[in-house]
Amino acid sequence: MDIQISAMRKASCLLIFAILFLVNACATTTSEEAASDEILSENMQGTAPEVDEVPVTEAPVIVEEEKEGIDFILEARYGHYKVVEYNLYQGADIDQQDELGNTALIAVAATDNKDVLELLVERGADVHIATNDGTTALMNAAASGHLDNVKYLIDAGAQINRTNHDGESALVYAIKFGHKDIVDYLLKNGADANIYDQDEITANNRFTPLMIAAEYGFTTPDDATIVRRLLAHGADPKVHRNNGDTALSIAEKNRNEAIVDELEKHGARDETPYAGLTAEDALLKAIKMDDVAKVRELLDTAADSNYRETLTGVTPLLMASYYGNPGVVNMLVEKGADIDDVPWGLTEQRINASSVPVNDRELMRIASRGDTALITAIRRGHTRSALLLLDHGADVLQPNRKAETPGYFAARKGNAAVMRSLLDKGLDPNRGHFEQVQDYFSDKIIHEEDTRPLLIEAADLGHVETVRALLGAGADPDLQDALGRTALFLAVSQGFADTVKVLLEMGADPDLKEATGKTPLMMAAKNGFRRIVTLLLEHEADINAIEDIENSFGEVSSQMTALGYAVRGGHTAIVGMLLEHGADPSLRNHDGETAFDIARKNGYSDILAMLSEPSS
Template sequence: MENRPLCRHHLVLLLGMALLAVPPAMGEMPGQELPAPAQATAPERLRPCPDREPPPDGPCPKAGEPASLETAMARDDGPMLATLLETGLAPESTGPSGRPLLLEAAARGRAELVQVLLSRGARPDARSPEGDTALMLAAGAGHTRVVELLLGKGAATNVVETRSGETALFRAVRRGNLPVVEALLAHEADPRIRNRPAGETVLHLAAAMGHAALIGPLVRAHASPDTLSAGGASPLHLAAGNGHVAAVAALLEAGGHPMIRDAAGMTPFHTAAAAGQEGVVALFLERGLSPVFPDAAQRTPLHVAAQHGQVAVLQRLLAFPITPDPKDREGKTPLMLAAAEGQSEAVRCLLQAGADAQARDTDGETALHLAANRGCAEAIGHLLQAKGVTPDAPDRRNLTPLMLAADHGHREAVKRLVEGGARVDLVEPAEEETALELAVMNGHVEVVRELLWRGAAADHVTRRRQTPLHLAAFRGLCPVIEALLEAKVPVDPRDGAGRTPLMQACERGQADAVRLLLLRGADPKARDNLDWTALFWAACYGHKDIADLLVRHGCPAGHKDREGRRAVDLARERGFPEVVGSLEAGNSGQ
């Protein structure tokens, strides 16, 4: 037997035994009863510590140490708790955390204390302020023995926690504790209860967390593998999306429908493909599922794998004898979706597998149009190298990829397209606009600079005879105006109505643009086809500050148009008294 030093409580016991062996004191008669020793009350002193190692929560209690709830709880000391209960502590009292003692003991896995409390009348279904029961806490912490004790005393298994709507079974499943799950199911825990707000059952939870061993028992207890959550997902969708191969296999064995659709119309196969879960995809293929089975939008697993850039899944799917160009409801192929999302490696993979880069969707767009529209420069680079691709092919609206890239401000895409042979001065027929005009109207100054540097005509006119400078001035786009003027465009070009960019800026009240144009030499006295100056346009629309600015720059306030009206007359007719007052003061000073 191992020799160990005696702890203090052992010494106390030995001393007591020695005292019992001492003969009666001198003067005592044989048979005479000794006076009864003073007895300590139970709450004041502890029982002797058993002959064992000190418990992990602390050293053995000292002889004479006062009994306390904290000590009993820390050491799972049932007799100490029983002593406390006998001397006035109520079984329904609260512990250090403010929860009933039973819940405190259950949460800590103190089986001995739980047993004492239950035997002294503690209610097994008492709740914490948060709505937890002892069974929930024990199940969530994996305390199997405590769960068994509570169930033996009739603890209700289907009580739901107030906020989440979850039962003790949810807690056990989340932990993946099979013995606790089986114990709860044996006591009629209902696996069909849904939590809040997700509307999921415990089978959803087990599937999502990959607890494959729990799936069989739950299904045998009537959990349905095809139940959809509030978000429209089945347990199989969750297991597939999270890559839990064993859980997917267990659900399939339990009767889960592999082609069930979620709220988005996708099957678990689609979900796995989108998430790049190659192991689950391999399992589905081994089970004979088709890699081109369509979802509600007629998209196949090949589509969603391409869209999300899951190259490993793409390669596995393309190893089957299938077409790389199935079309969805909008006529889009996997290559188009990959291009639109900028999944350049997926684009390269599909092109190597023979995908058709010239295929068009219902809008007449190719993969190159979609990549340009989203600014996916690297994908554009791959597509421009594909057989038969022409960089200037128009879509149904007669927009080229370059026009789309310019319209959305994608400078790198513009650069790739021009370097790949796209022409910068092609004209869209409806408004006779080039890529430059589209970039200007949307204020994409970096694209404007790129196109100008690549040779775009800065003085091109649209169907309305407007130049890029007209378009920029009308919108008050000062950085674009600067870029165009740096390209040496005329500052006073005329549109179809004879108006200059300055006049258009005045009409729209673009004060900063007016100042910039005047600074760059725009003529404030220029007249349009109505014989209006810029001042007329400012007065007509009530822009007093601009009117004052024009007068200060020499625009004559007394000039009359063809009908003999002055700018002040227009302001009066349109009801702008502040402009009238300012211009009348200007007239009197002239």
């Protein structure tokens, strides 16, 4: 116990010694400094003499002068009012700078320590002094969002339009950080909304306040607020950088529609991308850039709506359909664009060898295939553009050079809205998806009998709403393709239960076999689709149908049943369902095997327990 007390006493002594050492190092004073402290104390009580009456002392230097300067700046930065005041009484250089050029005033301007800010200004701090990169106290206050500091510094004579070495003013700082109240105050007090006029913009990294607002507008709750206020104070939306950027182009790149709308209301136009282009080439570029105003302007002047680009074969309407802007599509059609034009283009080999950017080559391939504007809109999934083209009378049967029709792509894409419109405008729901068209390259004729009905195309991909639209328009649910497969058979094979349900409800025959003799029930049992098996049994599918049709090569079919396929796949639950509905386990396949034989061969003990061994 005595040992523990002794150790504690030693530790306490060491701690006290350390504290005394630190106090002595930080607060050593001479008798003259003590007198100065007394004066400071009196001043804090309101009775101290003026600063110039404080006796000059010869206190020993405890730290380096540079370190003292940094400490003074930090004391101001962190709002130590009494310490800052004391250091000023001690003769501290009020405008001393650290290695980055910061002064106490610049540092405190970025904080809410307004009392220290006022103290420094009242004691003569230079409001114009700047850091090494040209940042002033006013810029710091604006960037940090301290409106009271901004007001005080401006009242103290701070230059409102002064810029740093990057050309940024206090206004730019306020815009960058989304301080709308400071932006308002600066503009109302003379901040230049066009701090760089066009002649002064000599480098690509220079921005006007309006460009900054377009770039950083998304940081504020109302994207267009700052832009709106700048425009109200005379900001010029037409100024551009050397690389062609304008406030409008910057907002468009950022997809900030609110700012784009506000700028366009004030006449903003980005003409740089169209410099040196003909009206028609400018039209194509405007469509690609989704510059609706420019498209309208060009069409209202001299641009030809049926212009065809020489290298690619692309027309304005084809490009508009590709990019999916229904407003532009509508303008072009109203200006006389050929709605059913079948474009032409380069071969695949020449496309790959061309200097056209890779991202633009797909449009060249579309022209090469001869896709119409309608086909292009459907393929690209631009439903509104496709419907608009149909409303303007686009031919529902016009194929491309591969004989593919709009209906084919609507079926393949599962676009029920477009399919309904095609049907309303005369498309036969039972026709094949190809037309008899001379092949562009080989003079090959593709005949109707070589094609699949639209219903089969849609069902094969499980597009249930498109299937419903076709059936509702009178499509025959039992049409077969060249391999004898119906829409139901294909939907079953792919496991599209919802599509199967619609087809069965609309009258599809559950027992139609494809070319090798398989029924939909066989395919469902084979693939283990329990829900589809249930649907087929509910619609009285032939449970004991046999795969017994010879195929086109003269080979005999397997003579399998749905039960045999379910057993072979090890689908125990489906085997049970089929047996409950009367499946005959004694039927043999082409190899003479019953369901029991197949289960035993594959080692399915659970299924064997459900079956009886057949008598010899």
